[in-house]
Amino acid sequence: MARKIVTRFAPSPTGYLHIGGLRTALFNYLYAKRYNGEFLLRIEDTDMARNSQQATQAIIQSFEWVGLSHDREIFYQSKRFDIYAKYIQKLLDEDKAYYCYMSKEELDAKREEAQAQGKVWKYDNRYRDFKGTPPEGITPVVRIKAPLEGAIEFHDGVKGVISVHAKELDDFVIARADGTPTYNFVVAIDDALMGVSDVIRGDDHISNTPKQIIVYQALDFEIPKFFHVPMILSPEGKKLSKRDGAMGVMDYQKMGYLPEALLNFLVRLGWSYGDEEIFSLSRLLEIFDPYTLNTAPSSYNQEKLLWLNQHYIKQTPNAKLVELLKDFGVQSLETYKGINTTPQALDSLFGELKDRSKTLVEFATQYNEILQAPTTYDPKLLKKLDSQGKEIMQKLCAFLPTLCADSPSDIESALHTFGDTHQLKIGQIMPLLRLGILGKGGGIAMGVAIFVLGVQECTKRLHALLDSHQ
Ligand code: GLU
Numbered sequence: 001m002a003r004k005i006v007t008r009f010a011p012s013p014t015g016y017l018h019i020g021g022l023r024t025a026l027f028n029y030l031y032a033k034r035y036n037g038e039f040l041l042r043i044e045d046t047d048m049a050r051n052s053q054q055a056t057q058a059i060i061q062s063f064e065w066v067g068l069s070h071d072r073e074i075f076y077q078s079k080r081f082d083i084y085a086k087y088i089q090k091l092l093d094e095d096k097a098y099y100c101y102m103s104k105e106e107l108d109a110k111r112e113e114a115q116a117q118g119k120v121w122k123y124d125n126r127y128r129d130f131k132g133t134p135p136e137g138i139t140p141v142v143r144i145k146a147p148l149e150g151a152i153e154f155h156d157g158v159k160g161v162i163s164v165h166a167k168e169l170d171d172f173v174i175a176r177a178d179g180t181p182t183y184n185f186v187v188a189i190d191d192a193l194m195g196v197s198d199v200i201r202g203d204d205h206i207s208n209t210p211k212q213i214i215v216y217q218a219l220d221f222e223i224p225k226f227f228h229v230p231m232i233l234s235p236e237g238k239k240l241s242k243r244d245g246a247m248g249v250m251d252y253q254k255m256g257y258l259p260e261a262l263l264n265f266l267v268r269l270g271w272s273y274g275d276e277e278i279f280s281l282s283r284l285l286e287i288f289d290p291y292t293l294n295t296a297p298s299s300y301n302q303e304k305l306l307w308l309n310q311h312y313i314k315q316t317p318n319a320k321l322v323e324l325l326k327d328f329g330v331q332s333l334e335t336y337k338g339i340n341t342t343p344q345a346l347d348s349l350f351g352e353l354k355d356r357s358k359t360l361v362e363f364a365t366q367y368n369e370i371l372q373a374p375t376t377y378d379p380k381l382l383k384k385l386d387s388q389g390k391e392i393m394q395k396l397c398a399f400l401p402t403l404c405a406d407s408p409s410d411i412e413s414a415l416h417t418f419g420d421t422h423q424l425k426i427g428q429i430m431p432l433l434r435l436g437i438l439g440k441g442g443g444i445a446m447g448v449a450i451f452v453l454g455v456q457e458c459t460k461r462l463h464a465l466l467d468s469h470q
Helices: 019-033 054-066 079-091 102-118 184-194 210-220 249-254 259-268 281-288 304-313 320-328 344-355 360-371 387-402 406-419 426-438 445-470
Strands: 005-007 038-043 098-100 143-144 153-155 160-165 173-175 197-200 225-229
Touching: 005 019, 005 197, 005 320, 019 038, 019 054, 019 197, 019 225, 019 259, 019 281, 038 054, 054 249, 054 259, 079 098, 079 173, 079 184, 143 210, 153 210, 153 225, 160 210, 160 249, 173 184, 184 210, 249 259, 259 281, 259 304, 304 344, 320 344, 320 360, 344 360, 344 445, 360 445, 387 406, 387 426, 387 445, 406 426, 406 445, 426 445
Parallel strands: 005 038, 197 225
Antiparallel strands: 098 143, 143 173, 153 160
């Protein structure tokens, strides 16, 4: 029987969940779910001083937003201290761990001494086999007995064989003087007890893995498969800064990104599948394979994220977009009086805006600019409102209410006919219409704007411009 895939995402809630973390979660989620396994969420909140409740909430909220659901309950390490204490005691009882009375001051002094000579000091196992009377006044730490010979070796699913010689490892601390267990210890205990079969995480953890393997071995736990994923770097090949993407996941929502776009973007940072770029979650659940993760770091590419976002905005049904846009200050067409609220109007307006918006923020801005009558006018375009311009505008005011406004194309052809009748070029008409209706040049097709706003509203706007610029 194939082994059950159980993966986990194990963030420390010391800061907001950033996109590197979300990518790790996504890889773990996809692998487990592809094989009908389980994906767990474990909050590594043992560092009481650095934890924040808000950060935990942001993690949960981010998961909800992107639609990654975890199995079982959320595990909190802070609630599992009894379990860790039991295993520390077990190792002490089995003589696989021991109390070490070397004080922090002594340790620091040794380290500094070595550093001054350009060396690295490694704990010298001095209490490993200590049987004497413990020195007074020192609360000991607990250290695990690391192997003295041979090597710790594992086959990383991304990096291949990793081997660390025993000489490079020391009897590391598993419980501090205050009794609290250390990171490498609790991670190994939890992964083992939760039945985690595969650990996909950032390669900043690769040096922790041999230590965790030592814990597994000491407790006869089955060692999971590890995949250490290279970092996401800035386009310049440096550590990601806020400017180029190291923001909280929920910031992406505020900036108008769709979760589908963000997940698609993230999965491609470190993984590829032929030359495909567009991946829905359901497609990823058929093909994602952590063994094909890239071995080289990936580079954050803002343009690509925007491109994907526009793709997914275009894919989103209009009714759903209306709902999403409410968070960006967009009110439905029905709330505007006297305009065209038919489904055709919504479809033609959204069709135009989808072509012109890379984010929901851009979409909302343009929508509101169209629906709300202009209060200011582009000064450059206003120059066209000379006496001839005003005359054309007067004629347009008379003409608009008479035209057949059944569709944007009807309106466009009526405007051409209007031009022919008055011997005006379309290039003389359109800028004036844009000025009066939208307050500025550019933007959506005039036929669509007039179709949606209706001829009454458009005529009103043209009059308002004329009145304010006598
Ligand atoms: N809590 C660790 C972190 O946030 C991750 C531990 C792990 O994935 O093994 O970096």
